[in-house]
Amino acid sequence: MDNGTGIGARVKRKEDQRFITGKGNYTDDINLPKQTYAYFVRSPHAHATIKKIDTSKASKMPGVVGIFTGDDVAADKIGGLICGWMIHSKDGSPMKAGPHPILAMGKVRYVGDHVAVVVAETKDLAKAAAAAVDVTYDVLPHVVDVAEAMGHKAQVHEVAPDNRVFNWSIGDQAATDAAFKSAAHITKIDLVNNRLIPNAMEPRAAIGAYDTGMDSYTLYTTSQNPHVARLVISAFHGLAPEHKLRVIAPDVGGGFGSKIFIYAEEVVCVWASKRIGGRPIKWTAERTESFLCDAHGRDHVTHAELATDAGGKITGFRVHTKAAMGAYLSTFASCVPTYLYATLLSGQYNIPNIYAEVDAIYTNTAPVDAYRGAGRPEATYVVERIVETAARELKMDPAEFRRKNFVTQFPHQTPVIMCYDAGDYGAALDKALAIADYKGFGGRKAEAAKRGKLRGIGFSAYIEACGIAPSAAIGSLGAGVGLWESAEVRVNPVGTVEILTGSHSHGQGHETTFAQLVSDRLGIDINNVSIVHGDTDKVQFGMGTYGSRSGAVGMTAISKALDKIEAKAKRVAAAVMEASVNDVEFKNGTFTVKGTDKKMAFGEVALSAYVAHKFNSAEIEPGLKESAFHDPSNFVFPAGVHIAEIEIDPDTGVTDVVNYTAVDDFGNIINPMIVEGQVHGGIVQGIGQALTEGCVYDKASGQLLTGSYMDYQMPRAADVPSFKLDFTCTPCPSNPLGMKGCGEAGAIASPAAVMNAVTDAMGLKDVAMPASPQVVWKALQPMKKAAE
């Protein structure tokens, strides 16, 4: 319906009023009667054996309610944290998952590892007492660098003597090697995908509360997927059966993946609440804890080779990646460098032979898991950097080299599982070239040179797979869960609508976009629709929000439930208007009977459904409420072309992103304003990865050197230009709304575009990310010397 708030309208975000006026309801805003506060004792060492934990002094400190250690966890038989995706090595052996107790048992494996918890009347008292917990450590050798960890003398877990979690492969090695044997040219590159710290605006927080009367638990937590948290805490930690555990994720201030995972602190709060007689326990991470303990992202070291024939066609691609897992396998860590990474190594290109091998490796660092894009930024970085490099080596225009190799026929089966369903990569390239004025680049470069600046341009023709995921397919690949989504549509007697969704909004604007779908379908005012999410007692079930799935999967579930609502409402309307249901039509919020002037508004039908006076309740059940589960039949494949143009000041090494063009194909778009916002945010995060953000552990001490904003540089508004965005549209054929996903694309595409531009400007094959002023300046020195 075209009512200004339907699909395609730039509706302002309904939720922003409360967010920007400080009226959001975040976990830390919630205070329960008799609440206590937790503070965690954390490891100061990268790797050590715990000889003794002496709590005698701390337990006598003022306000202390309880102090718990791994011994208490063991006594209560609370299970450890799990990794929910089984990966098998090439040789068929299962991945080597070391134990990950919610409080350390005998060993600590990274700086910040959770050793004990102090529960007290206030946070300050808990913190003071935590400082008095005396832990005796026997320090062990450590390793923090993934490139050095395999076979290092520091052994992170007994189950993995060489620190290797798995050695996994995908693709046809023999066929790929054969393609390289007959190649006219081989391009080789070594790349590091730098480790990132997520930095959600709201730190993680939890309140665990045990109800002694009901013998049940409630956990308020900063989660992107409260039902998954409930499932894991119930099934694996063994805390309580699901019907005795309620998980509420209220307003959540950003996640970027880091709040998908089930962490120790949240489980400790809800478990320990019973230990202290049912008093609620609150924990809110300090920013330092966020840096130390939130699951980090990326951290890959890769060698890649690309084979081309004499005509510039890509004939083979082989990749070897070492992927850091950190000290423990986080919830979805194992699928990130495998099925979310190597399955995208075909990029937008027709590559007949691909072979990739991945070593997942333990290091004495914070765990690494999904972070905005999760595997796909790493894949795009490898593909787009080597494609650009190949074009340079072949002396071909990088745009035309890409075009020559684009997939043009759909569906397209790649050699690495994915089957691309729809796309028009050439159209996005054409549009991006025009917007970026590619033809004028030479002139701009010459003009910049007059000002003493080095100007470069770089492409990233990315593709990603999101809308995760078809359950049976991922199940066959090792996933421990299905990744469908559920929705319930409750029409109230007055015709207002509540949507209960398993998708979770933590910045994405679902309260607006989901309401737009309902407004569009039912012809009702957007303000008469509310979106309920984030509470396992309210929402029937849900798999949560990540992998750009809430549109393609979550909204499709809503759409299916709306189909049922429409069908039921038609039956009610037919009965009330004494017509055949086949003659009832529904348009713009009104039910009409074909060939008559009979009509009923949607609200009237809703009321009739609940009043139930005018139909036979034996034939039509009263009420108007339907639910649906939607399991997607395929991934969705957003793709596009991003072009970055940068200038380097050779005197200081400062890189300035001066132009940035993004042309994306997200299929059909519900709210262009929100989509543009997602793209902006994603690009900024990617520019952050390329130029400013880098998590650094000190090799000698194992300490996190970038443990605060004094040393970890988040990108700022002044660091990025005004982006030039546009879209192409090939509707997705695997969901009725034709939607793809937009949440991660910016972060997936932009690092490669920026680094291709930086290396273009410098005339170098590679420069390390983040290409900070110091890194760029140092890389320029040998060239300056050569020129002198």
Added chain:
Amino acid sequence: MENFTYHRPASAADAAAAMKGAKDGKYLSGGQTLIPALKQGLASPSDIIDLGGLKNSGVTVGATVVIKAGTTHAEVAADAGLRKAIPGLSALAGGIGDPHVRHRGTIGGSIANNDPAADYPAACLGLGATIHTSKRKIAAGDFFTGMFSTALEEGEIVTAVEFPIPKKCGYAKFPNPASLYAMVGVMAAQLADGSPRVAVTGAGAGVFRATAMEAALAKDFSAAALNGVAVAAKGLNSDLHASADYRAHLITVMAKRAVEKAK
């Protein structure tokens, strides 16, 4: 944060008395360093003596410029008289930290703290300022004695900073990309008597003068005069964001830019 006793004296004498009576007292001016240190538990003084009650702020432009110690960076940057008299100092104040810092932080607090990456010490040393305290007047060259240390004695309070008006001066800063503190900041000035001054902050243990650059500028106060003139890397700070070599290089780049900016 630990508990402390809070004082808000109305005079410098009362402030000094409160400090004398404190077991481990700290003066509080704008609090832009002290408050974060308290919050992180890096400082836990017994007493906080808030100098805000002294109401000691304002900029006076005459034969010299006198900036009272409690004047915020924003007030300094906005002062029309100063902008005319010493535009380079005005610009320096307007570039300290961020708007929050500039509206709380004060010149007295900044120089008394003497953070090696603070901007004001470069202005004081580069312009040949005199520091007025509750006890005496101290030349800038004698005031800054090293990392976080000054010539201030126990209980002594900075009351004002007096800047002679130079012929021209300029300040160029290369901020630490993360913290935005000066990784290298250079004040280049041509004093009233025509002699050049180059003061460098952020690069070493404390602010220092680049004498070789001053010698080069004495012959020709131009950026070109600094070509090939460098401060030795040895002894400079080295960290994640900038090695000593890179800092040494940046000193020359920033010095040239400061000279170009000078007015």
